[in-house]
Amino acid sequence: MNQIVKITIDGVECMATKGQYITDAAKENGIYIPTLCNYEGVKPRGSCRICTVKVNGRLMTACTTPVSENMEIENNADEIQELREAIIELLFIEGNHFCPACEKSGSCELQALAYRFHMMVPRFPYSFPQQEIDATNPKLVKDQNRCILCKRCIRAIKDEKGRSVFAYKRRSRHVEISIDPKIGKSLSDEMAQQAMDVCPVGALLVRERGFVVPIGERKYDNEPIGSDIEKLKE
Amino acid sequence: MKNFTQKTIEKYHHDKTRLMDILIAIQSESGHISPENVTQIANELNMSEVDVEQTISFYHFFSMKPTGKYSIYLNNSVVANMMGRADTAAAFEKEAGITFGEVTPDGLIGLFETACIGMNDQEPAAIINNRIFTRLTSFRAKEIIRDIKDGKKIEEMFSASFGDGANRNNLVKSVVTNNIRKIGPVLDPDYKVGEAIRKIIRMKPEEVISEVKHSNLRGRGGAGFPTGLKWEFCRNAIGKKKYIFCNADEGEPGTFKDRVILTELPRLLIEGMAVAAYTVEASEGILYIRYEYKYLEEYLEKILEEARMKNYLGKDIMGKKGFNFDIRIQFGAGAYVCGEESALIESAEGKRGEPRDRPPFPVEKGYLGMPTVVNNVETLCSVVKVMLNGGDWYRSFGTSESTGTKLLSISGDCRNPGVYEVSWGFSVHDMLEMVGTTGNVQAVQVGGPSGSLIGSDEFNRTLGYEDLATGGSLIIFGEKRDLLNDVVVNFMDFFIEESCGSCSTCRILPNVLKKKLEKILEGRGVEQDITDIETWGKFLKASRCGLGQTAANPILTSIKNFRHLYESKVQTRKEYDTGFDLQQAVKEACEASGREPNI
Numbered sequence: 001m002n003q004i005v006k007i008t009i010d011g012v013e014c015m016a017t018k019g020q021y022i023t024d025a026a027k028e029n030g031i032y033i034p035t036l037c038n039y040e041g042v043k044p045r046g047s048c049r050i051c052t053v054k055v056n057g058r059l060m061t062a063c064t065t066p067v068s069e070n071m072e073i074e075n076n077a078d079e080i081q082e083l084r085e086a087i088i089e090l091l092f093i094e095g096n097h098f099c100p101a102c103e104k105s106g107s108c109e110l111q112a113l114a115y116r117f118h119m120m121v122p123r124f125p126y127s128f129p130q131q132e133i134d135a136t137n138p139k140l141v142k143d144q145n146r147c148i149l150c151k152r153c154i155r156a157i158k159d160e161k162g163r164s165v166f167a168y169k170r171r172s173r174h175v176e177i178s179i180d181p182k183i184g185k186s187l188s189d190e191m192a193q194q195a196m197d198v199c200p201v202g203a204l205l206v207r208e209r210g211f212v213v214p215i216g217e218r219k220y221d222n223e224p225i226g227s228d229i230e231k232l233k234e
Numbered sequence: 235m236k237n238f239t240q241k242t243i244e245k246y247h248h249d250k251t252r253l254m255d256i257l258i259a260i261q262s263e264s265g266h267i268s269p270e271n272v273t274q275i276a277n278e279l280n281m282s283e284v285d286v287e288q289t290i291s292f293y294h295f296f297s298m299k300p301t302g303k304y305s306i307y308l309n310n311s312v313v314a315n316m317m318g319r320a321d322t323a324a325a326f327e328k329e330a331g332i333t334f335g336e337v338t339p340d341g342l343i344g345l346f347e348t349a350c351i352g353m354n355d356q357e358p359a360a361i362i363n364n365r366i367f368t369r370l371t372s373f374r375a376k377e378i379i380r381d382i383k384d385g386k387k388i389e390e391m392f393s394a395s396f397g398d399g400a401n402r403n404n405l406v407k408s409v410v411t412n413n414i415r416k417i418g419p420v421l422d423p424d425y426k427v428g429e430a431i432r433k434i435i436r437m438k439p440e441e442v443i444s445e446v447k448h449s450n451l452r453g454r455g456g457a458g459f460p461t462g463l464k465w466e467f468c469r470n471a472i473g474k475k476k477y478i479f480c481n482a483d484e485g486e487p488g489t490f491k492d493r494v495i496l497t498e499l500p501r502l503l504i505e506g507m508a509v510a511a512y513t514v515e516a517s518e519g520i521l522y523i524r525y526e527y528k529y530l531e532e533y534l535e536k537i538l539e540e541a542r543m544k545n546y547l548g549k550d551i552m553g554k555k556g557f558n559f560d561i562r563i564q565f566g567a568g569a570y571v572c573g574e575e576s577a578l579i580e581s582a583e584g585k586r587g588e589p590r591d592r593p594p595f596p597v598e599k600g601y602l603g604m605p606t607v608v609n610n611v612e613t614l615c616s617v618v619k620v621m622l623n624g625g626d627w628y629r630s631f632g633t634s635e636s637t638g639t640k641l642l643s644i645s646g647d648c649r650n651p652g653v654y655e656v657s658w659g660f661s662v663h664d665m666l667e668m669v670g671t672t673g674n675v676q677a678v679q680v681g682g683p684s685g686s687l688i689g690s691d692e693f694n695r696t697l698g699y700e701d702l703a704t705g706g707s708l709i710i711f712g713e714k715r716d717l718l719n720d721v722v723v724n725f726m727d728f729f730i731e732e733s734c735g736s737c738s739t740c741r742i743l744p745n746v747l748k749k750k751l752e753k754i755l756e757g758r759g760v761e762q763d764i765t766d767i768e769t770w771g772k773f774l775k776a777s778r779c780g781l782g783q784t785a786a787n788p789i790l791t792s793i794k795n796f797r798h799l800y801e802s803k804v805q806t807r808k809e810y811d812t813g814f815d816l817q818q819a820v821k822e823a824c825e826a827s828g829r830e831p832n833i
Contacts (some may be wrong), residue, residue, distance in 0.1 A: 046591045052776045059776050064591035086773045090742045106476045124746050124770070125813075149735065159282070167284035168586065168735070170291045171569070173745055175735035180284040 005069040010076045022062035023051055030233025034084060034116070035089075036109055037150035038084050039072040045180040050087050051081060052071050053221055060071070081117075088113050088170035089122035094173075096131065097201075102209050104135035104202030106218030110148060111201075112225035131176075135157055137184050140204055147203035156198045157191060159183050166195075177203070190215060236262055239271050243278045250279040253584030257296055258525075258565055259641030265344075266300045268831035284509035292734070294348060296526050297583035304382045307648065307691075308370075311487050312724045313709060318371070318504040319358040327371035329379035333361050343382055349728055351526040354645035354709070355652050357773045363388050364528045366410050367682030387527075393779040396486065401498045401796050402459040405533040412494050412629055416668070418639040419619050419631065420502075420612065426697045427501045428546055430618045430667075431508050435554040439469060442513045446617060448625030452791035454612035455481060455573070456681060456705030457529055457780065461613055468514040471605035476516035478559075479601065479608040481578055482523040485570040486682035487728060488707030490610040491641040492778035495654045496523070496530055498535045499615060503544075504561065506614030509621055517655040518559035522578050525568050525585025530782045534563060546773040554781045570732035572752040574779045575608035577734065589779035612641050636698035640706055644669050647712035657699075663693040667707065674713040677796070683725035686791035687717070710722065717792060718755060718799055726751065727786035732781065739774050740782030746773060747789055753813040755801060760811050764793060 004020040009031050016025035021044060026033045037048040040092075046061035053062045054074035062073070074080060099105045131144040148184055152168040154177070165187065169178045188196075196206045216219070246252035254671055256275060260267050267290055276283045292295045295307075308314075317584050318706070327333050330343045331738070337344040353359035356368035365388050367378065389407070396402045397411040413526055420603055434442050434721070447462030470478060480503065484492040495503060507519045518640045541547045551557040569587045571577050576590035579601050600606025609617075616638060620628045629637045636658035642665070645651040649670035656665070679687050680697075681704035688702075695701050711717060727749040733740045750767050753759050761798045771786035781823060793800055805811060 024530070032503070044591070044735075046778060048736075048738050049776045061591065061778075066593065083773055083776055084771070085248065087738055087776075090738055090746075090773075093746070125749065125764075127745070138352050143684045147740070152737075161280060163280065163282040164285045164513055167282070167288040168292075169288055170283070172731050172733040172736045173735065175741065178284045178287065180282040193495075220482075 005067060005071075007067050007069075007071040008071060009073045014192075016067045018068065022053060022055070022060075022065050022067055023072075024075075025067045026075065027232075028232060031075065032229040033062045034226065035063055035151060036113065036148070037072035038083075039152045039156060039198060042155045042198075043153065045140065045155065048087065048091070048148065048150055050084050052083060052087075053167055079082045084124070085117050085119065088117055088119055089124055091148045093122050093124045093126045094118070094129070096128065097184065102146065102202040103205055104199075104233045106215055106221045107213070108202060109200035109225060110143065110222075115220070116224045118225060129151045134179065135207075136181070137179050137187070139189065139207060140179065140184075140195060141207055142177065142179055144202050145203075146201045147177055148201055149175055149177065150200060152200065153177065153195050153204060157195050165191075181219050235265055235268070235269070236274065239274050240278075240560035240567075242822055243275065248278055250281055252581045253286070254567065254581060255584075257290060257293075258567060261296055261567075264788075265302060265305060269298065272298070289584065289586055290308075291552075292569060293525075293566070293584040295447075300337055300344070301343055301346070303342050304362055305344040305346065306378075307348040307351070308378065308726075309335070309349070309351045309353065309357060309359050310347045310356070311354065311728075312721050313350075313354045313488065314357040314359065314468065315720060315724070316646065316715070317357040318521060320356045321372040322370045322375045325375035326379065326489050328379070329376050331825045334725050343379065348526075348568070349732065350485070352484060352486050352493045352524070354490055354727065355409065357496055357645075361526060362391075366393075366408055366529055367413075368409055371799050376461070400533065403533055405536055406497070406530060408529055410493075410497075410529075412498060412500070413650075414494060415650055415652040416654040416656065418625075418655030419628075420615050420639055420641065420656070421499070421653075422619075423498075425502065425619075425622075428503060428544065428552070430505050431546060431552050433510075434509055434621055435552055435557060439513045441516065442509065442621065443469065446513075446623050446658075449456065449620040449628040450625070450635075450703045451537065451613065451616055451620055452636070452699060453610055454705065455610035456486070456684075456703065457705060458699045458703055461609065461617065464597060464607055464609070467511065467595070468516075468605045468607045471598045471730040473603075473605040474564045475518065475602075475604050476514055477604060477606040478510045478514070478516045478519040479575070479578065479582070479596075479606055480519065480521045480611055480612050480614055481573065481575065481608050482521060482527070483566050483573045483578060484611070484705075485524060485573045486680045486684060486705055486707050487725070488679065488682045488709045489643045489705060490645075490705055491643045491653050492785045493527060494643075494754065495526060495611050495615060496534065499682065500534055501541065501751075502615045502618055503611055504538065504541050505608075506616075506618045507561060508551065509557055509617055510603060510607055510609060510614060512551075512554075512557055514605070516607070517558050519559060520564050520582055520601070521561055522564045523580055524566050524572075528565060531563065531565070538563070558679070569734075570728070571734045571779070571781050574781060577779065580607060584599055588733065589781075590737045591778065596629045610705075633696075635700045640697060640704075642697075642704075642706045642708055644710070647671060647673075647675070647715070648710045654817065658698040659696050661694055661696045662688070662702070665697070666693065666710065671710060671712070675710055676715060677711045677717055677721075679707070679711070679721070680704050682709075683728055683788050684780065686787060687721070687795060687833060689795045692795070717796060718751070718803075720753065722788045722792050723755075729781070729785040730789070733785065737777045737779075737782050740777040740785055743770065743774055744785045747786055751789055753811075754800060754803050756813075757803065758799075758803070758811050758813045760808050761801075761804055761806075762809065764797075764800050768793060 569603040572587035
């Protein structure tokens with residue numbers, strides 16, 4: 001039996017199902033909490049930290065924290081907004097993101113968030129890392145320049161035996177995504193497409209296909225990310 | 235090698251949660267884990283190769299390239315540098331003919347750097363093939379390399395007598411010294427093994443919890459969570475099986491007290507784990523020890539065996555029907571973040587040591603998804619004394635909020651570095667008098683790099699949860715030390731390299747802050763750079779674990795307490811400086827084209 005609990009988000013009383021993650025509860029109430037590493041149907045990991053909210057005064061990630069009775073959530077506090085802007089900027093300066101030349105432009109979630117948060121130029125200096133493009137896989141190209149290390153591909157794509165196709169390699173700022181040399185070779189077209197769709201940025205691209213959806217008709221070309229959720233409220 | 239790998243995998247029953255043990259065995263046997271090993275492990279454990287590699291590449295002491303027949307890991311901590319590491323390092327390089335990060339062409343010697351190895355009281359120190367060499371000098375470095383070239387075994391390379399106490403034990407034979415300088419209730423050698431178990435098995439588990447709660451004992455790793463409450467949560471949690479973890483992964487630079495407990499009081503620790511097990515009804519214990527202390531392995535295995543013989547472990551312990559509990563040792567492989575309890579559990583499950591999202595907390599869902607208590611070494615030892623003498627007795631030490639005693643690991647510019655057990659509420663000033671300092675003390679790093687750097691105007695502050703909370707690492711810096719260049723930069727490098735890389739904030743921001751710091755140190759900084767660091771540092775609070783949340787502390791606390799050092803280095807007549815040197819940037823292109831820059 002689903003137990004209904006009462007929570008407040010920025011002072012507004014909301015109903016939610018006990019145990020439901022804060023992001024989902026907010027969504028059902030027409031409130032958008034930005035997410036990036038989170039992906040529907042995949043276990044949340046809380047690694048990008050963009051969905052950070054204040055829960056009863058403490059910083060928590062909304063995608064991994066289940067709601068409970070009388071939880072007080074702050075989503076719009078200045079401190080939270082500033083933190084989110086900073087995280088978006090950090091992700092930009094960490095890699096090499098050249099939107100105009102990217103296949104994902106217009107359907108890229110990082111780009112869409114930058115627009116939504118009115119990012120002009122990051123406050124942090126760019127790091128211009130030297131990153132490799134891995135084109136050894138027959139179906140996919142991996143461009144580490146654009147990867148934001150959200151782990152979506154790691155978590156979402158497994159082979160029929162449940163083994164990982166993607167994994168982290170190394171640690172700290174040296175971390176990168178690697179594609180399994182053996183299992184990766186037998187990726188089906190569907191799985192390759194799924195990997196590209198799961199990737200919030202343009203780090204995983206299906207080979208020999210590009211710009212199927214023209215610029216101007218892409219997901220975030222005409223309205224900001226999160227609009228679909230906020231429309232629920234109206 | 236194929237056979238060895240196969241045997242190792244079979245020894246661990248093709249269990250992928252034991253991947254760490256499998257990798258440690260292979261790394262120790264052949265000095266690296268080859269791509270062929272990875273393929274074999276992946277096939278046998280039904281994992282993908284990238285999955286095996288993601289664990290290997292996470293840990294400092296695993297390598298996919300050969301590390302030499304003799305792998306020398308020289309500590310690069312602040313205190314090692316203060317004690318003359320540079321000469322030792324140069325001698326190693328010169329004599330071996332390679333630089334750090336390299337292996338000699340004949341594959342004989344590998345030279346590597348490593349973060350604090352828990353020997354701050356006897357630096358410079360190195361790990362060579364899992365054995366510890368302390369108090370190194372350039373002379374010793376030369377001797378060691380010559381011994382290696384002469385084909386000597388590690389055991390034949392120690393030039394001094396072995397250390398004190400159990401360091402002389404046949405199964406340890408180590409030159410490490412304990413340096414126990416002040417004994418209190420926990421370190422008191424006058425204690426009868428098994429008394430606490432005998433006492434608690436006549437009590438109800440709830441009564442044990444209530445006594446521990448009454449003592450007000452809090453976690454000694456640094457976070458200070460009430461131990462009794464943690465046990466109660468775990469006892470009340472539902473699970474088919476429960477686990478007791480002892481966190482002996484002390485990785486905070488400057489701490490070494492757990493090393494001393496593991497060496498001198500392992501029986502006390504085992505008893506503490508048994509008390510915890512009885513209380514929460516756990517049947518299995520895991521003693522997670524940092525890789526740096528692998529030299530204690532055989533000795534500790536023997537102590538465990540002895541505890542089983544005496545029925546302090548095993549079935550129906552001390553005649554108590556149904557009280558079954560045993561302990562296994564799990565080694566780490568070089569990762570500071572594994573000291574965080576959920577990362578420790580991940581690591582013990584054979585994975586990358588990435589902290590978990592909480593809730594759920596380990597007490598509800600920990601090791602293999604079962605309720606798990608993770609306690610610090612010192613906490614578990616303290617618990618035994620609490621149960622023997624009572625909560626009231628324990629409360630007679632320390633302050634009302636911080637009851638009992640604390641083991642301090644003190645190092646740096648002082649006459650008697652070592653382990654001191656003091657009552658909480660001890661002031662920094664008294665601590666300095668206790669260890670004996672020469673000359674003026676400029677600063678003390680309280681609680682290691684994740685704690686704070688304080689100056690003399692704060693030496694009247696006291697150690698305790700209500701004031702200066704600490705896991706016990708105290709590093710003293712004399713007046714001649716360059717705090718920014720020698721201390722803060724080193725600590726920042728440490729945090730940058732030790733981040734697990736999962737949270738965006740902790741993976742990216744510390745490096746951004748360090749670059750700002752470098753800009754200031756190079757004389758290109760402006761006042762704004764200092765305030766930027768302060769503002770930006772706050773974003774780290776959104777990180778998942780304590781490492782990320784405190785990763786800017788070396789810079790932030792030194793700005794707070796030594797702002798003049800920063801201000802003396804920034805340009806006063808400038809409000810803005812890009813920190814970018816255009817002349818330098820176009821130098822190479824100008825030289826190639828033979829043109830002068832038109833700036």
